Amino acid sequence: MVIDEFETERPHLLAVAYRMLGSRAEAEDAVQDAWLRYHRARDSGDDIRDLRGWLTTITGRICLDVLRSARVRREAYPGQWLPEPVVSRLDDPSEQVTRRQEVSLALLVVLEKLTPEQRVAVVLHDAFAVPFEEIAAVLDITPAAARQHASRGRKAVAEGQARHTADLAEQRRVLEAFLTAAASGDLHALAAVLAPDVVAIGDGGGVVNAGRNAILGQDKVARFWAGLFSRLMREASDVTTEPILVNGDAGMLVTGTYADGRDLLTVLSVAVADGRITAVYSQLNPAKLGSVVDR
Structure with missing residues (x-):
């Protein structure tokens, strides 16, 4: 019975933890920790009247501890940091429902810039409607201070969030135009689908070369991606692109093999507004692509 009750809440808790941590692996660990605390509480005879509320609060506390310890690791992270993407198939009818429940990479990227306390307050209150009195208990502060953090x-x-207002159909159209222009090296066509203030961020985790700094501006991003595709065509074989969903938005899985035998594996996604790309996200870090390999 205890297991069934918890498993009913597991998807909700994973959604909470992933929004706070930006990592599916860390989110799963946090939820597992919540399960252990729940099990101990039940064995101790604790009276838990609102199971979802209790578990959400416990998960929030666990994630807060993780965020505080992660700040040191993130500051020492080699290059740009991007969240671990949630990748799913574009042709799966069930994903049309699931995608509405996902949080975009554009939002996760800017959430990463918040303090741990701000992130917990924003996620719990704005995404899951947790009252500030309960958020205050998670943060061990007053409700007024919790409101201020939020x-x-x-x-x-x-x-700080990249503009991202396009529906899925427009995202796919713009992304395909972007990739076609990049593959052909057509800088004029590339510029036509990039917003003037576009930003390109790549996460290689220090394992794959992705550039240590974000690339800003229409001209620089266009030249970077045209050069990148030109280099891929020279250095890799069997390069394929597969349309996918990345955190519920349009994305592309790029695979291939380098001449030295290394695998090419990249999850690409974009933020789109007013028919133009406002942000390009490239996840190349193998440690964050395990779910892609296993799917």
Whole structure:
């Protein structure tokens, strides 16, 4: 009975933890820790009247500890950091429902810039409607202070998030136009689908060369991607692109084999607004692509 009750809440808890941590692996560990605490609480005879609320609060506390310890690791991370993508098939009818429940990479990227306290407050209140009194208990502060963390976090999100308003059909159209132009080296066509303030971020985790800094601006991003595709055509064989969903949005899985035998594996996704790409995200870190390999 205890297991059944918990398993009913597991998808919700995974959604909470992933939004807070940006890593499916870390989210699963956090939820498993929540399960152990729940099991101990039940064995101790604790009276848990609101199971979802209790588990959400416990998961929030666990994630807060992870975020605080992760700040040191993230500061020492080699190059740019991107969340671990949630990749699913584009042709799976069930994904049309699932994608509405996903959180975009554009949002996760800017959530990463918040303090742990701001991130917990924003995610719990704005995404899951947890009252500030309960958030205050998670953060061990007053409700007024919890509101302030949420307010500051929202402001940072509004100012820092890449514009991303296009529906899935427009995302796919713009992404395909971008890749076609990049593969042909057509800088004029590339510029036509890039917003003037576009940003390109690649995460290689220090294992795959992805550039240590974000690339800013229409011209620089266009030249970078045209050069990248030109280099891929010279250095890799059997290069294929497969349309996928990345966190519920349009994306592309790029695979192939380098001349030295190394595998080429990249998950590409974009943020799109007003018919143009505002951000390009390239996840190349093998440690964050395990779910892609296993799918």
